[in-house]
Amino acid sequence: MFVLEKRPSPSQFWTYATPVLAVILTMIAGGAMFALLGKDPFIAIRTIFWDPLFGEFAFYLRGQLLVKAGPLILIAVGLSLGFRAGIWNIGAEGQYIIGAIFGAGVGLAVFPTETRWIFPVMIVAGAFGGWLWAMIPAILKTRFNTNEILVSLMLVYVAQTILSKAATGFLRNPQGMGFPGSRNFSTYPAARNVELIQESGMHWGVVAAFIAVIAAYVLLQRHMLGFQIKLAGQAPRAARFAGVQPTRLVVLCMGISGALAGLAGMFEVSGPAGQISIDFASGYGFTAIIVAFLGRLNPLGILLAGLVMALTYVGGEMASTNLNLPSAAIQAFQGMLLFFLLAVDLLSNYRIRLLNGRAV
Amino acid sequence: MNRRTLMATAALGLGLVFGGTVNAAGMDKVKACFVYVGPVGDGGWTYQHDQGRLAVIEAFGDKVDATTYQENVPEGADAERVLTQMALSGCNIIFTTSFGYMDATNAVAAKFPDIKFEHATGYKRDSDNVSTYGARFYEGRAVIGTIAGRMTKSNKIGYIASFPIPEVIRGINSTFLHAKKVNPDATLSVVWAYTWFDPAKEADAAKALIEQGVDVIVQHTDSTAPLAEAAKTPGVIGFGQASDMAAYKPSPRVSSIIDNWAPYYVKRIGALLDGSYAQVDSWEGISAGEVEIGEITDAVPADVKAEAEALRDAIGAGTYHPFTGPINKQDGSAWLADGVTAPDGDLLGMNFYVEGIVGDIPQ
Numbered sequence: 001m002f003v004l005e006k007r008p009s010p011s012q013f014w015t016y017a018t019p020v021l022a023v024i025l026t027m028i029a030g031g032a033m034f035a036l037l038g039k040d041p042f043i044a045i046r047t048i049f050w051d052p053l054f055g056e057f058a059f060y061l062r063g064q065l066l067v068k069a070g071p072l073i074l075i076a077v078g079l080s081l082g083f084r085a086g087i088w089n090i091g092a093e094g095q096y097i098i099g100a101i102f103g104a105g106v107g108l109a110v111f112p113t114e115t116r117w118i119f120p121v122m123i124v125a126g127a128f129g130g131w132l133w134a135m136i137p138a139i140l141k142t143r144f145n146t147n148e149i150l151v152s153l154m155l156v157y158v159a160q161t162i163l164s165k166a167a168t169g170f171l172r173n174p175q176g177m178g179f180p181g182s183r184n185f186s187t188y189p190a191a192r193n194v195e196l197i198q199e200s201g202m203h204w205g206v207v208a209a210f211i212a213v214i215a216a217y218v219l220l221q222r223h224m225l226g227f228q229i230k231l232a233g234q235a236p237r238a239a240r241f242a243g244v245q246p247t248r249l250v251v252l253c254m255g256i257s258g259a260l261a262g263l264a265g266m267f268e269v270s271g272p273a274g275q276i277s278i279d280f281a282s283g284y285g286f287t288a289i290i291v292a293f294l295g296r297l298n299p300l301g302i303l304l305a306g307l308v309m310a311l312t313y314v315g316g317e318m319a320s321t322n323l324n325l326p327s328a329a330i331q332a333f334q335g336m337l338l339f340f341l342l343a344v345d346l347l348s349n350y351r352i353r354l355l356n357g358r359a360v
Numbered sequence: 361m362n363r364r365t366l367m368a369t370a371a372l373g374l375g376l377v378f379g380g381t382v383n384a385a386g387m388d389k390v391k392a393c394f395v396y397v398g399p400v401g402d403g404g405w406t407y408q409h410d411q412g413r414l415a416v417i418e419a420f421g422d423k424v425d426a427t428t429y430q431e432n433v434p435e436g437a438d439a440e441r442v443l444t445q446m447a448l449s450g451c452n453i454i455f456t457t458s459f460g461y462m463d464a465t466n467a468v469a470a471k472f473p474d475i476k477f478e479h480a481t482g483y484k485r486d487s488d489n490v491s492t493y494g495a496r497f498y499e500g501r502a503v504i505g506t507i508a509g510r511m512t513k514s515n516k517i518g519y520i521a522s523f524p525i526p527e528v529i530r531g532i533n534s535t536f537l538h539a540k541k542v543n544p545d546a547t548l549s550v551v552w553a554y555t556w557f558d559p560a561k562e563a564d565a566a567k568a569l570i571e572q573g574v575d576v577i578v579q580h581t582d583s584t585a586p587l588a589e590a591a592k593t594p595g596v597i598g599f600g601q602a603s604d605m606a607a608y609k610p611s612p613r614v615s616s617i618i619d620n621w622a623p624y625y626v627k628r629i630g631a632l633l634d635g636s637y638a639q640v641d642s643w644e645g646i647s648a649g650e651v652e653i654g655e656i657t658d659a660v661p662a663d664v665k666a667e668a669e670a671l672r673d674a675i676g677a678g679t680y681h682p683f684t685g686p687i688n689k690q691d692g693s694a695w696l697a698d699g700v701t702a703p704d705g706d707l708l709g710m711n712f713y714v715e716g717i718v719g720d721i722p723q
Contacts, residue, residue: 057448064441164554168523169723177483178711180528184463272437277460278523279397282434317442321432322449327399327431 004350014348019294019301022341023308029340030333039323047323048315048333061318063201065310067272070206071096071264072308075288077212080297081219082253085232089254091137091152092261093285094159095130099262100269101166102129104276107191108171108182114190122191122266123204130262131255133159138254142247148254160281165276182276186268193271205267208307213258216299229253261285290338312337328329392416392625393451394429397458398675402557404602405619406431409457409480412621419626425684426672426722443468447475455625456480459702465488476637478628481527483708488639493624496645497527498707499675501534501578502682503653503668504599507615508576509539510548510664511597518533518569519550520562520586524722526710528580533714535578541715542667548717549574559585564679570596577612587612597659604654607694615668616654619718623649643704671678683707688715 027049031041052061075092090094103126107118137151166172166219171182185192196202220226232239232249240246264284273280291309295301316330386698394413416426428451433442439461446454447468453476456465462482469477469490481494508517517539521528532550539546549572551565551719562581566589569577577598579586584605590596590612600606600616607613624642631637653672656665674680685696690713696702713721 059443060448063705067437067441112458161554164523168525168554179459179483180523180525181460181462186463186467211384262461268437272440274436274463277435279435279460282436282438314441317430317438319444321393321428321445324427324429 002352002354004346005353006350007348010348010349015296016324018344018348019296019305019341021344021347022294022337025340025344026333026336027137029336033329033332034325037325037329039217039325044319044323047319049311050315051318052311052314055318061314063199064314065307066201066206066226067203068310069306069314070203070209070292071268071284072288072309073209073302074205074212074264074267075257075261075285075293076295076302076306077209077299078257079288080292080295080299080302081229082214083233083255083292084220085229085249085253086236087250087253087299088149089134089152089257090138090149090289091134091155091159091285092257092288093281093283094152094156095258095261096268096285097156097159097163097281098133098265099126099130099209100265100273100280101162101171101261101276102126102132102262103266104182104185104269105166105171107185107188107270111183111188111191116190118190119193119270123263126266127263129257131259134254134258134263135251138251140248141254148250152254155284157257163276163280164278166215166276167280171276174223174273180278185271186274191270193267195271203267203271205235205264205271208263208267210303213299213303220299225252261288287334290334294337309334309337363396376575380569387452387633390420390424390452390632391428392424392426392452393446393454393627394426395433395446395454395456395458395461396429396431397433397435397460398557398634399431400429400450402558402582403584403605406457408603408619409621411454412625413455414620416625416629417483420629420633425510426629430567433461436464437689439464440468443477444471447472451475453478453629480632483641485639485641491640491642493640493642494527495621497617497619497651498530498534498682499645500651501531502538503536503677504578504615504617504649505535506542506671507599507656507660507664507668508535508578509541509543510667511614511660512539512543512546512576513595514573514575515543515545516545516572516574516576517546517548518572518574518577519548520565520569520577520579520581521550521552522556523554524552527540527709529713529721530707530710531580532717537687537714538671538682539558543717548718550719552722553581557582559583562586563589566590566598572694584608600654606654609655610657611659613657614659615656618652618654620650620652646672647678681702690712690715690717 027045031045034044035041077090079092103122106125107122110118136155137148140151141144141148168180173181173183193203228244231242232244269276291302291305295305312334319325320327320330396406400406400410413426416424430442434440444462455478457480459481462479462484465477466484466486470487473489477490479492482492485492519532536548536615553561553565555561562583563585566577566586570593575596577586577590579601584601587598587605587608590598594681597612597614600621604618605613607626656668681701683702685700686698687696689695
């Protein structure tokens with residue numbers, strides 16, 4: 001038999017190897033699930049992981065990967081800063097919604113004015129909306145020591161209700177014959193988050209995601225705040241001695257993650273989604289949590305993880321339409337990814353020692 | 361009618377004259393694809409659309425490939441991608457079965473002029489290849505309203521509404537008008553659930569209504585949760601919505617409104633096969649079989665059942681319109697004069713309650 005033995009310090013090798021291992025294990029377990037559903041597992045896995053990149057319709061789907069990965073990366077980068085410091089913002093979905101409502105609200109308020117300032121102001125408004133929504137759990141935590149996990153999560157449901165209200169009430173398209181949904185930004189050039197290169201999927205939100213990755217990398221490697229974030233997460237007591245103010249850190253980390261989630265919502269509503277609708281929120285805020293951990297809370301890792309996650313979505317859709325896999329099977333497949341990641345994470349902090357003496 | 365269908369009609373005419381099977385613009389085989397907003401297993405809205413898809417396979421066999429569908433497609437960018445994928449992979453006709461796909465459907469349709477797009481419950485037809493279709497569910501509501509008005513003992517009818525949109529408001533008004541007609545003391549309390557499908561919220565709404573003394577619950581949400589809640593209190597009844605919800609027979613489910621998309625899907629794909637396809641804005645009801653009244657159970661007295669069935673048949677035969685004047689708006693102003701039936705335009709944009717309903721439509 002074997003025993004688990006704690007490593008003196010986390011293994012460098014396994015830290016980088018576990019995400020890859022998790023993806024491989026997901027392919028195996030997922031393939032088994034697809035086989036049980038009566039589908040050829042090799043074709044299913046190829047449809048999910050290979051076809052969107054190199055298949056018949058790759059010219060279109062590669063761009064779609066960026067559309068899907070952009071908001072995931074943008075949100076996950078923000079979340080990862082807080083997660084590193086032990087500050088758990090679970091409510092990015094709510095901040096994403098409020099950012100979209102603020103951004104869209106600014107744009108729709110001045111419809112149909114055409115000046116080049118509208119879009120930049122919408123960006124600021126989107127970030128502000130997300131920041132504001134994140135400040136509620138942040139201030140409740142610093143003032144009254146409430147649990148930010150619960151408060152931020154509960155505020156998602158509040159945000160969803162406000163979204164319904166916006167789509168059927170205060171942001172509803174006045175020319176929509178009473179139907180829910182705002183005006184579509186595709187018919188409002190000054191406020192539109194345009195595709196920068198035709199069919200590339202590249203829009204300002206994807207650009208913002210790349211900038212966020214670089215900024216977070218520099219912050220964590222070169223900046224005092226980055227050092228404080230890492231220290232607070234790894235050794236809270238030492239951080240206190242080193243002069244880290246926990247209150248300031250909570251407000252900063254919640255604020256940054258909220259603002260980035262709000263930005264993602266704003267870019268989505270003015271670009272790919274096009275309008276505020278009842279079902280505008282499609283779970284990016286929650287999926288980004290998986291992306292953050294899949295990327296090891298490291299900005300570059302998150303970039304890759306966001307693209308892999310987007311691949312499972314886009315490829316999963318392909319598998320679902322072309323192979324008639326139920327959509328629940330695709331969701332289970334994505335769930336496996338997180339499950340295996342958390343499971344094999346064990347290997348970076350523990351080693352498995354067989355009782356006959358050999359260590360792995 | 362575009363040039364292509366003109367030619368098809370001409371060809372069909374020639375074919376009839378010469379007794380041959382000339383069919384220039386028709387198709388030998390149609391690939392039909394479907395985009396669903398929920399899972400097929402929801403037992404409601406999406407389930408009924410999928411039943412329509414299966415009816416197409418049943419009707420045309422080898423001449424149709426209707427095996428391609430995608431469940432749980434979110435609105436916006438995801439819908440556009442799914443539609444584009446389907447268009448690229450060779451679908452000839454694509455049915456988008458939720459209101460929220462309206463802009464995505466029109467955007468993708470503009471890029472693929474040779475593919476037909478059919479959008480359920482919308483009103484935008486930006487290019488020639490987009491048709492819209494809906495069903496006159498308010499006709500079914502009239503029948504349900506009649507049963508509700510006869511059956512309530514507390515004279516309190518509860519209504520679980522989803523979103524304040526014309527479709528839902530039409531249903532509320534139709535239910536109330538017909539309940540009132542058979543029971544002048546009947547009142548209607550509306551609860552807005554702000555969801556199409558959320559068993560927990562729907563159960564809460566039903567519970568709140570029952571506590572207020574409501575003994576008949578009408579729902580415009582898709583889960584069976586309100587019926588499950590009604591089953592806990594003796595004497596409370598409800599109706600199936602979207603699908604028959606037969607598991608709750610004979611009570612609390614005493615009848616139901618069933619969405620039946622099969623006739624429309626079969627008609628449209630048939631038209632594509634024989635070349636008679638043309639852009640439409642279709643809004644059919646009981647007469648075309650798109651709205652069905654599920655079996656009225658023995659929990660309803662025979663005379664009430666007969667009355668409801670007579671109303672159903674009158675609507676189906678076109679001799680009665682559920683919105684026939686005199687009808688006033690909630691504020692007392694006149695809407696329809698005596699004997700006047702509501703124009704479709706008024707119904708499609710309906711944003712007011714009729715006289716007698718208490719409460720406001722959320723804005």
